[in-house]
Structure formats: structure tokens, C-alpha cells
Amino acid sequence: xxxxxxxxxxxxxxxxxxxxxxxxxxxxxxxxxxxxxxxxxxxxxxxxxxxxxxxxxxxxxxxxxxxxxxxxxxxxxxxxxxxxxxxxxxxxxxxxxxxxxxxxxxxxxxxxxxxxxxxxxxxxxxxxxxxxxxxxxxxxxxxxxxxxxxxxxxxxxxxxxxxxxxxxxxxxxxxxxxxxxxxxxxxxxxxxxxxxxxxxxxxxxxxxxxxx
Ligand SMILES: *[C@@H]1O[C@H](CO)[C@@H](O)[C@H](O)[C@H]1NC(C)=O
Ligand SMILES: *[C@@H]1O[C@H](CO)[C@@H](O)[C@H](O)[C@H]1NC(C)=O
Ligand SMILES: *[C@@H]1O[C@H](CO)[C@@H](O)[C@H](O)[C@H]1NC(C)=O
Ligand SMILES: *[C@@H]1O[C@H](CO)[C@@H](O)[C@H](O)[C@H]1NC(C)=O
Numbered sequence: 001x002x003x004x005x006x007x008x009x010x011x012x013x014x015x016x017x018x019x020x021x022x023x024x025x026x027x028x029x030x031x032x033x034x035x036x037x038x039x040x041x042x043x044x045x046x047x048x049x050x051x052x053x054x055x056x057x058x059x060x061x062x063x064x065x066x067x068x069x070x071x072x073x074x075x076x077x078x079x080x081x082x083x084x085x086x087x088x089x090x091x092x093x094x095x096x097x098x099x100x101x102x103x104x105x106x107x108x109x110x111x112x113x114x115x116x117x118x119x120x121x122x123x124x125x126x127x128x129x130x131x132x133x134x135x136x137x138x139x140x141x142x143x144x145x146x147x148x149x150x151x152x153x154x155x156x157x158x159x160x161x162x163x164x165x166x167x168x169x170x171x172x173x174x175x176x177x178x179x180x181x182x183x184x185x186x187x188x189x190x191x192x193x194x195x196x197x198x199x200x201x202x203x204x205x206x207x208x209x210x211x212x
Pocket of ligand 2: 030044058
């Protein structure tokens with residue numbers, strides 16, 4: 001009975017395993033990014049001016065006029081780029097958004113983002129809306145729930161230790177209650193166990209420890 005209770009408490013502890021949403025960044029140079037056609041142009045220090053490369057993630061960008069595909073495993077994705085005109089975004093083949101270069105924008109922008117996807121494998125496709133237009137692609141960030149392995153082990157240890165401690169406490173409580181019951185039964189037979197006559201030595205029953 002006590003063991004069952006303790007095991008139940010331990011199970012509750014283990015049930016509290018948590019995952020942490022973690023961001024991963026894929027640079028335009030990452031092997032995980034596929035360019036349908038070789039980029040027209042790649043910015044890097046020494047190729048583009050340093051004032052510009054300083055504003056790019058990892059100081060690089062890739063300019064292309066063809067679709068870019070990015071497989072990722074996660075529940076959210078953020079796309080950083082700039083385009084000559086307009087570009088579109090598809091997730092798993094479904095059109096999910098578009099982005100227009102407002103005439104005064106020359107900087108890299110958060111062109112598209114989404115959260116709340118099923119945390120599984122997806123394919124993001126970025127492509128120019130019209131032929132002849134181009135995309136200057138900088139990087140993407142995607143978010144994925146990472147189960148916390150260490151705290152999983154900690155939770156199991158915590159649960160077992162907690163369960164054992166609970167068993168010990170409950171057993172001790174049961175022992176104290178039983179001992180009190182036993183003493184009460186003895187004193188109810190009419191033999192005072194306490195020190196009722198301070199001038200005389202107190203009466204002691206053989207085999208019983210004196211009452212406090
Ligand atoms: C991931 O990055 C995005 C974009 O910068 C940010 O809005 C979000 O809060 C980040 N999420 C986590 C869990 O760090
Ligand atoms: C930064 O770019 C270089 C190539 O220029 C690449 O080798 C490196 O992996 C990139 N770093 C990150 C964090 O993507
Ligand atoms: C790149 O892709 C591989 C294979 O799909 C994957 O295991 C890896 O985690 C990816 N890297 C990043 C930084 O997303
Ligand atoms: C965005 O539009 C401005 C103004 O038309 C242009 O100067 C800039 O080159 C465009 N950005 C890109 C990356 O094509």
C-alpha cells in the first residue's frame with residue numbers, strides 16, 4: 001500500500017519531463033540550403049563593401065533568381081532576405097506568404113515568419129514572383145523543441161528519492177501511531193505509568209520503556 005503510493009508519487013515526478021524550444025540558424029552558406037540554380041552573386045568580406053557585409057549574418061549573403069529550398073525540423077521559421085521586387089514563400093508546397101521590397105528598403109529584413117507548425121519535418125521554398133527578379137538571401141532561423149535529457153534523468157532520480165523518502169516518512173508515522181495505541185491500551189488497564197507521586201519511585205512495567 002505504502003509502496004504503491006510512493007511509486008505513484010515517483011511516476012508523477014517522471015511525468016513532468018519538459019522540452020525547450022531551441023533556435024537554429026542556417027546561414028546562406030549552409031549545406032542545408034539548396035539553390036536550384038547556382039547563385040548569381042555571393043557577398044562576403046572583400047567582395048561586397050564592409051559596411052554592407054557587417055550587416056549580414058556571418059557577413060555573407062547569396063543573390064539568386066531561382067527557388068531556394070530549405071528542409072528543417074521545427075515548429076517555427078523566420079526568413080531574413082531582401083528582394084528586387086516580390087518573392088513568395090511555400091511550406092510543404094503550400095503558398096504561405098509573400099514579401100514586397102518597399103522602394104526605400106535596401107537592408108535585409110525579416111521577410112517571412114510563422115510559428116505553430118507541427119514540430120516535424122518541413123520544406124521551405126523561397127522564390128521570386130517574376131522572372132528577372134532576384135532575392136538576396138541572408139539566413140533563416142527555425143525553432144525546434146529539444147527534450148531535456150539531463151533533466152529527464154534528474155526527474156527519475158528525484159522521483160525515486162522522493163518516493164523512498166515518502167515511504168520512510170509514512171512508515172515512521174504508522175510506527176508512532178501504533179506505539180501510541182499500544183501505550184494507551186496499557187494505561188487504560190488502570191495502572192498509572194506517569195510519575196503521579198514525585199516523592200516515591202515511579203512504577204515501571206517490565207519490558208516497557210517509561211512514558212514521557
Ligand atoms: C527564435 O528566434 C526568433 C527570431 O529572432 C525569436 O523571435 C524567438 O523568440 C526565438 N525563440 C527562442 C526560443 O529563442
Ligand atoms: C560562415 O560562413 C563561412 C563561409 O564564409 C562558413 O564556412 C561558416 O560555416 C559560416 N558560419 C555559420 C555559423 O554559418
Ligand atoms: C542540416 O541537415 C541535417 C540533415 O537533415 C540535419 O541533421 C542537421 O541538423 C541540419 N543542420 C542544421 C544546423 O539545421
Ligand atoms: C530593394 O528596392 C530598392 C529600391 O528599389 C533597391 O535599391 C534595392 O536594391 C532592392 N533590394 C534588393 C536586395 O534587391
